[in-house]
Amino acid sequence: MIRTLLLSLILVPCCMSHTVSSAGQTDFDLAAQLASADYHAAVLPGQELADRLWAEGTRRENFALVCTDTAQSLRVRFLALESYQVRTGDRPAEMSAAAAAVCYAYALAHTPWEDDNPGLSGNDWGFLAYLDATGDTGANGLGSRLLALGVPAVAALQPLLDDPRPVHYAGSKDATVGNACAYQVKDVAAFYVARLLDLEVVYVEAREKRDAVIGDLQRRLGR
Amino acid sequence: LPPPDFDLQASHLKGGGGGSGPSTFGGDWEAKNYSLQSSGNSRGANIELHFNPGSGVDATQIGLIQTAKAINNGKVTYIGDPTRETHGIKGADAIELDSTTKETDEGTHIDQLGQFANPLYATGATNPGDTLDTTATNSQWGQHGWRYMGSGGKQEHQEAILKDTPAQANVAKDSSNIFEVAAVALSGTQKGTFYGSVRWGWKTDATGNHTQVPFEVVSQGVPSSSFLKAGEMWNKGKTSAGNNTIDMPLVDVKVANDSFTPFEPADAKVCYAPIVKGTRLQVITPWRIPMQYGTVKIVDGPRTGDLVQVNYTDWNKIVDERA
Numbered sequence: 055m056i057r058t059l060l061l062s063l064i065l066v067p068c069c070m071s072h073t074v075s076s077a078g079q080t081d082f083d084l085a086a087q088l089a090s091a092d093y094h095a096a097v098l099p100g101q102e103l104a105d106r107l108w109a110e111g112t113r114r115e116n117f118a119l120v121c122t123d124t125a126q127s128l129r130v131r132f133l134a135l136e137s138y139q140v141r142t143g144d145r146p147a148e149m150s151a152a153a154a155a156v157c158y159a160y161a162l163a164h165t166p167w168e169d170d171n172p173g174l175s176g177n178d179w180g181f182l183a184y185l186d187a188t189g190d191t192g193a194n195g196l197g198s199r200l201l202a203l204g205v206p207a208v209a210a211l212q213p214l215l216d217d218p219r220p221v222h223y224a225g226s227k228d229a230t231v232g233n234a235c236a237y238q239v240k241d242v243a244a245f246y247v248a249r250l251l252d253l254e255v256v257y258v259e260a261r262e263k264r265d266a267v268i269g270d271l272q273r274r275l276g277r
Numbered sequence: 278l279p280p281p282d283f284d285l286q287a288s289h290l291k292g293g294g295g296g297s298g299p300s301t302f303g304g305d306w307e308a309k310n311y312s313l314q315s316s317g318n319s320r321g322a323n324i325e326l327h328f329n330p331g332s333g334v335d336a337t338q339i340g341l342i343q344t345a346k347a348i349n350n351g352k353v354t355y356i357g358d359p360t361r362e363t364h365g366i367k368g369a370d371a372i373e374l375d376s377t378t379k380e381t382d383e384g385t386h387i388d389q390l391g392q393f394a395n396p397l398y399a400t401g402a403t404n405p406g407d408t409l410d411t412t413a414t415n416s417q418w419g420q421h422g423w424r425y426m427g428s429g430g431k432q433e434h435q436e437a438i439l440k441d442t443p444a445q446a447n448v449a450k451d452s453s454n455i456f457e458v459a460a461v462a463l464s465g466t467q468k469g470t471f472y473g474s475v476r477w478g479w480k481t482d483a484t485g486n487h488t489q490v491p492f493e494v495v496s497q498g499v500p501s502s503s504f505l506k507a508g509e510m511w512n513k514g515k516t517s518a519g520n521n522t523i524d525m526p527l528v529d530v531k532v533a534n535d536s537f538t539p540f541e542p543a544d545a546k547v548c549y550a551p552i553v554k555g556t557r558l559q560v561i562t563p564w565r566i567p568m569q570y571g572t573v574k575i576v577d578g579p580r581t582g583d584l585v586q587v588n589y590t591d592w593n594k595i596v597d598e599r600a
Contacts, residue, residue, distance in 0.1 A: 092447065094354075167319050167446045175446055177357050181392075188402040190392045190518070194358065222319065226345045226388045226443040226454065227398065227418065228357035229321070233442060234417055 080123045081116035088120070088133040092173035093161075097136045108141055118146035122153070128160035129172055136161075139199045155207035158200045159214060162242055166219040176223040176232045182245040183257035184235050192245065192255070201249055208250050208275070214243035215272050236261060244268045247275070299494045301473020302581040303460060304331040308492045313479055314444065320452065320487050321444030322479040328437040328460045330424035334472065336462035338410050339422040340397040341439045342525060343458045344500075344507045345388040351451045353384035358391025360517040364510050372502065372599055382503035386510065387525070388441075388456065391517035396508070396525040397421070397463075398439050409523050410463035425465055443479070453480040455490055459500035461526055469526045471576075474500035498581035499528045499557065502598045530576060530598045531558045537591040540570040552585060557598065564592040 087107060088096055095103045107113065120126055120134035135157045139145055145154045165174045180194040193201060200207060217239035223232025235241075235257075241264055248255045248271065258264045298307040309325040330339055347354045355362040364386040371383035387396045394403045395412040399419035403412045414420055422437030443454045455478035462470045478490035495501050505527055512524045533556045539549050552558075557577035561584065564571030570586040573595065587595065 167317055169317065171446060173447060175356075185390075185392050185402065188392050188518075222444065222446070223357075224445045225347075225356035226343070226441055226456065227390055229444045230418060230440065230442045231390060233444070 080119050080126065081113065084113060084116050084134070085120050085123075085126050085130050088130045089127065091133060093133065093136070093178070094173055096133050097140055099140065104137065108137060111141065114138070114142070118148060121146050121157075122148050128157060129164070129170075132157040132161050133172065136196070136199070140195070145203075151203040151206040152209065155200070155203050155210035158196075158203070158207065159210035161196070162211070162214055162239060163217065165221055165242070166239065167222045168219075176221040176237060176242070177225060177228055179221070179242050179246075181232060181235070182237065182242065183255045184231070186255075186257060193249070197246060200246055203250075205250055208247050211243045211247050211250075212272075212275060215240050215247070215268055215275075217243070235259075240265075240268055244271055247271065298492065299475060300331075301460075301475070301494055301496070302498045303334050303470070303472020305329045306473075306475050306492075306494075308477060311477065311489065311492060313487055313489060314442070315487055318449045319444055319446045320448050320479060320481055321442065321454070322477075322489060323442050324440070324477055326419075326439045326441070326458055326475070326477070328422060328458075328472070330422055330434070330437075330460075330472065332424075334424040334462075335426070335466040336468070336470070337423050337425050337433075337465035338463040339424070339437045339460055339472070340409070340463045341399065341419065341421075341437050341458055341460055342396050342504075342508075343388040343398045343439060343441070343456050344385050344504050345443070346382070346385045346453075346455050346503075347445065348384075348451070348453045349445060349448055354445075355384065355386070356445060358517050360391030360515070361386055364507070364514045366503065366506050366510060370506065374503070382506065385503045385507045387507050389511075394516050394520055395523045396511050398441075398458075399437075403523065407523065409525065412523070421463065422460075423465070448481060450481050450485050451483055453490075454478050455480075457495050457501060457504050459496075459504060471496075471499045471526070471528065473497050473581075474504065496557075496577045497579065499530055499559070499576035502530065505530060506599065528559050528576060531560060531573070531595045532556065532598045533558060533594055534596045535594045537587070537594055540586040540588040550580070552587075556580075558585070558595060560595070564589050 095101050097104055117134045117138045121131055135154055164171055178194055178196040180192045180197050182192045219239050221237045221239055221242055223229045245255055307327040311324045314321040314323055347356055366382050366385045368383045371381035374380050374382055389396055399414040400412040401415045419438040419440050422435045424434045427433040437460055439458055457474050457476050459474035460472040462468050474495040476495045477492045481487050508525050508527050511522055514522050533552050533554055536551055536554045538551050541549050558573040559576045561574050562572040570588050571592055573585050573587055575581055575583045
């Protein structure tokens with residue numbers, strides 16, 4: 055009896071790794087792999103881990119369940135949501151825009167290069183308004199998926215309008231260009247809030263002026 | 278681009294050699310403020326790279342083009358806009374750079390934002406109708422140089438500069454970012470001529486040591502095969518908005534797969550010293566029946582710029598560099 059129980063404990067996660075139970079339980083194997091994964095390795099098509107986890111779409115529902123399982127960490131839910139969105143072009147039907155926005159706000163709050171960063175950098179959010187004159191949208195893939203959530207995403211971003219931590223850009227010239235902008239988390243949050251609300255966004259070089267604009271935005275949002 | 282329609286020889290065009298850095302065919306290089314940067318698990322470097330055109334240079338504009346190759350925890354990676362990956366050398370097209378480590382040039386690409394169409398590092402957004410030499414530069418990223426005789430016999434001279442601060446996160450071990458920078462004449466008499474290339478960058482090893490890549494010459498003239506292949510990818514590529522990129526000059530470089538002695542013709546403006554195996558060459562006049570010889574130019578090494586006439590019996594020793 056004891057032996058059977060132990061085997062069950064060991065086998066259940068393995069059995070669930072490629073299927074969803076009829077009760078719609080979370081795929082714990084998937085969640086566990088996402089928990090320690092790097093954003094780009096876990097999410098972007100063509101990456102070995104990302105392709106293996108997505109398994110040609112056979113785990114689509116598993117990803118959807120992880121996205122909506124509030125027992126999972128926000129890091130895991132964010133990575134599952136991004137994988138789902140990148141592959142399908144939309145969020146799971148069971149997930150509201152506001153709930154999805156919470157995952158993106160988590161990602162932005164963890165973009166500074168600190169120990170709990172899941173592999174994100176400023177590059178993932180784009181150069182914001184810096185290249186507006188070139189016709190660039192300012193938002194990379196990650197940011198464009200946040201914008202697709204619409205106005206319900208604003209509430210999740212609002213607390214980040216106070217966050218002065220630096221956002222670093224990786225790469226070579228990308229890093230040189232992005233880091234010269236000296237963006238803070240609140241600059242990124244403000245850019246996306248403004249875009250979501252269809253407000254005009256212009257690049258302002260001086261941080262003090264940007265902070266003042268963000269303060270004005272906060273007042274308009276009713277704080 | 279067709280080969281330049283002038284014959285420069287090494288004796289006409291050498292770096293002054295007076296600077297603190299290395300010299301190439303067309304001038305002297307200097308790495309100012311070359312230093313490592315690290316914070317937490319992020320690693321990188323800073324550099325302000327100067328190219329000082331030598332006395333034999335005759336170009337009204339000289340630009341710097343940089344290739345980048347990034348390794349993140351042992352794997353090739355592309356950082357920034359996804360367009361970069363479309364500009365990189367694919368694994369199937371890569372060649373081995375080091376027979377010991379089996380390192381290849383996969384991932385090498387022109388270092389420019391995906392949004393920008395001009396490959397010159399110091400340039401920014403292009404305007405409609407821009408060409409390689411007309412796109413505005415931004416002093417935060419560098420400047421173009423020049424050296425030519427101006428009106429009234431006044432020597433006009435300016436260094437070309439590249440400013441870079443590469444960085445990656447979560448790369449405390451087994452990672453690197455390595456760059457090759459080439460100087461090329463954009464306009465003037467020597468338009469299209471490469472003046473040499475240098476390497477720089479940073480690495481972390483398996484134990485976490487973070488070191489600078491030695492600042493050294495890659496080529497005396499035409500940049501490396503990896504650089505040229507990345508240039509080919511760039512010229513075929515698009516910007517992130519789907520617009521055509523502006524073509525950079527390329528040279529179809531061949532290599533001598535065995536040593537040979539040049540043909541000695543009656544006229545004497547060419548070099549007769551033996552060509553050693555591995556010499557990089559550009560075909561100027563291909564050999565064809567019933568000609569006695571074809572003409573090539575040495576594009577790397579101490580004899581960069583020398584013209585050589587190759588006997589038809591040796592023409593099969595000139596092969597593609599990436600073959």
